[in-house]
Amino acid sequence: MSEITNRKSPLDIAILGTRGVPASYGGFETFAEQLSVRLAARGHRVTVYGRAHFVAPGTRNYKGVAIRVLPSIKNKHLETVSHTALSVGRALFASHQVLLICNAVNSFLCPLPHLAGQKVALNVDGIERRRKKWTTAGRVAYRLGEFLSTVLPDAIVADAKVIQDYYLSEYGARSRFIPYGAASEPVATTGMLQRLGIKPGQYLLYVSRLEPENNADLVIEAYRRARVRFPLVLVGDAPYATRYKAQLLQAAAGLSIIMPGAIYGDGYRELLSHNLCYIQATEVGGTHPALLEAMGAGSVVLANDTPEHREVMARAGILYRFNDADSLAVLMRDVCESPAQYKGYKCQAVERVREAYDWDVVTGQYEDLFRELLGES
Numbered sequence: 001m002s003e004i005t006n007r008k009s010p011l012d013i014a015i016l017g018t019r020g021v022p023a024s025y026g027g028f029e030t031f032a033e034q035l036s037v038r039l040a041a042r043g044h045r046v047t048v049y050g051r052a053h054f055v056a057p058g059t060r061n062y063k064g065v066a067i068r069v070l071p072s073i074k075n076k077h078l079e080t081v082s083h084t085a086l087s088v089g090r091a092l093f094a095s096h097q098v099l100l101i102c103n104a105v106n107s108f109l110c111p112l113p114h115l116a117g118q119k120v121a122l123n124v125d126g127i128e129r130r131r132k133k134w135t136t137a138g139r140v141a142y143r144l145g146e147f148l149s150t151v152l153p154d155a156i157v158a159d160a161k162v163i164q165d166y167y168l169s170e171y172g173a174r175s176r177f178i179p180y181g182a183a184s185e186p187v188a189t190t191g192m193l194q195r196l197g198i199k200p201g202q203y204l205l206y207v208s209r210l211e212p213e214n215n216a217d218l219v220i221e222a223y224r225r226a227r228v229r230f231p232l233v234l235v236g237d238a239p240y241a242t243r244y245k246a247q248l249l250q251a252a253a254g255l256s257i258i259m260p261g262a263i264y265g266d267g268y269r270e271l272l273s274h275n276l277c278y279i280q281a282t283e284v285g286g287t288h289p290a291l292l293e294a295m296g297a298g299s300v301v302l303a304n305d306t307p308e309h310r311e312v313m314a315r316a317g318i319l320y321r322f323n324d325a326d327s328l329a330v331l332m333r334d335v336c337e338s339p340a341q342y343k344g345y346k347c348q349a350v351e352r353v354r355e356a357y358d359w360d361v362v363t364g365q366y367e368d369l370f371r372e373l374l375g376e377s
Contacts, residue, residue, distance in 0.1 A: 011370055012045045012095050016087040017080065017102035017123075020050015020069070021062050023264060027289040028102045028125070029054075031180055033062075035100075038363040040064035047096065049087035051079070084109060092116045098370045101153070104128060104145040110152035119373040121366075122153035124175070126163060126285035126308070130213070147171060154373050160286035162307045176369055181359030182292035184350050186274075192267030193274060196258055198231060200274035201339070203258075204332060205299070207235045207271075207290045208282060210245050215281035215304065215323065217244075220251045222328035228336040230276060231256040235263050272297035277335045277342070280309060283323060287312055292357050295349035300342045302331045316352040317345060 015032050023029035032048050040046045040063065047066040050059075055069045068090065072083030084106040091099060091113065099113050104124040113120050128142045149156055150173035158164035158175040167173045190200060204223070208214040216234060223232045234257055238245065252259060263271065272278065278299035280291045283306055291312055294301055301317035303309040309319065321327035335342050 009376075010043045010045060011367075011374070012047075012097045013039060013100065013370060014047045014049065014087075014091050014094065014096040014098070015100045015102070016049045016091065017084045017106045018048070018050070019054040020067065021048050021055075021065065027180070027285075028123075030289045030293075031123075032102070034181060034359050035363060035366060036065040037063045038359060039367065042363070042367065044367075045095075047091075047094070049083075049090070051083050081105060081109075088112050091118070098373060100157075100366070100370075104149045105142055107145045107148040107152050110148075110154075119155075119370075120153045121155040121157055121176075121369060121373065122149055123157040123159065124149050124163065124167070125159070127166060128284070130284045149173075155369060157369070158286065160308050160311055162311055163286045178362060178365045178369070179357055180287045180289050180292055181362040182289065182296040182353050182357050183269075183359070184296040184353045186272070186297045187266070187269045188273075189266065189270055190274060192263065192270045195267075196233065196260060198233065198258070201276055202230050203275055204228070204230060204232045204277055204279065204336075205235070205271055205275035205294075206232065206279045206281065207268075207294070208280075208288075209241075210236045210238045210248060211241050212244055213282065213284045215283060216248055217251060218323060218325050219279055219281050219328070220248065220255070220257065222325040222332060223257065224251075224255060225325060225329040226332040226336070228332055230336055231258055233257075233271065233275075234259045235261075235268070235271065237262040269293075269297065272299060275299055276339060277302055277332070279328070279332075280304060280317075281328075282306075282309075292353060296353040296357070298346040298350050300335060300339075300345045301349060302328060302335070312352075312357075313349075314352055316348040318342075 018028040018032040021033040023033045036046045036048050049068045051072045052069050059067050070086045072079045088109045096118055098119045100121050102123045110120045150171045156175035157178050159180050164175050164177045167175050206219050210216050272294050278294040278301050280303040303317050303319055305319040305322045320331050
């Protein structure tokens with residue numbers, strides 16, 4: 001009887017290393033929101049540590065999740081580690097049993113919670129050092145973070161089997177594969193479309209942080225070559241990519257391209273639900289939440305040919321040659337001219353998400369991992 005009671009007892013869980021919830025930036029923030037809210041709904045005490053300039057002032061609770069807001073150094077190289085260091089320091093004096101730390105660059109902090117008897121799981125994300133935005137120092141820091149990820153936390157979590165295989169082959173380290181999740185239902189409302197002046201089924205959509213390795217410039221060039229009649233909606237932002245964003249605006253001049261910045265919540269889901277096709281041009285990272293969300297909303301996905309995208313989509317989307325603007329342009333033109341021929345991909349995408357990327361299943365897998373770390377398996 002005691003074993004059953006212990007197994008069902010609520011846990012005290014903290015999530016660190018993201019910008020905070022509700023999500024207002026990128027993939028880790030979406031992950032933190034979706035996971036924390038579901039864990040809280042299961043009766044666990046959940047705290048998410050967020051950054052002061054990303055979380056609305058005065059936010060202390062979000063859908064049953066406690067929010068702890070701390071400052072950070074607003075610098076591309078120091079923002080993540082400075083905030084996570086403060087968060088870990090604060091967490092040492094809290095009642096948390098398990099800490100889920102996001103991002104391999106934060107791995108050097110993983111031993112500290114052990115001083116308070118806390119267990120640590122580290123979600124390493126993708127192979128961050130390959131991002132074009134980093135200087136040599138940044139790439140070295142992430143390389144070191146990768147190595148420390150294999151020895152300092154109590155458990156390593158990989159969100160893609162490609163990343164799991166990388167850590168095994170590169171470092172001989174075994175990790176736990178737990179994917180991201182996504183909803184598998186489109187929405188019917190069109191308020192955001194009306195605000196942007198576009199119509200359902202009559203626009204192409206790209207969503208990502210506007211950073212070089214996400215290839216928004218290549219998407220713009222492919223769109224220019226495709227010469228299609230429908231507009232391209234380019235959704236995203238990045239706080240430290242001012243020069244690159246200026247280059248994108250210049251490249252988009254004279255074309256039917258709408259760049260509304262970052263969009264979240266209902267408006268974001270509306271754009272995913274009503275596009276003619278969705279373009280996933282990223283070349284670095286593990287499982288990209290935006291790709292899963294587009295699939296779950298029933299999009300026809302055109303994706304850059306990377307191992308991660310092949311893993312996620314299986315046969316539920318279309319790959320274009322790696323970083324090849326001509327290959328993408330041909331697909332854009334074909335989808336715009338003959339959309340009926342591609343409708344089958346919509347159902348396949350939704351079914352793929354339901355089978356492999358259900359948020360409730362993902363939450364259960366994290367719950368199981370946390371209990372195992374605490375000896376409750």
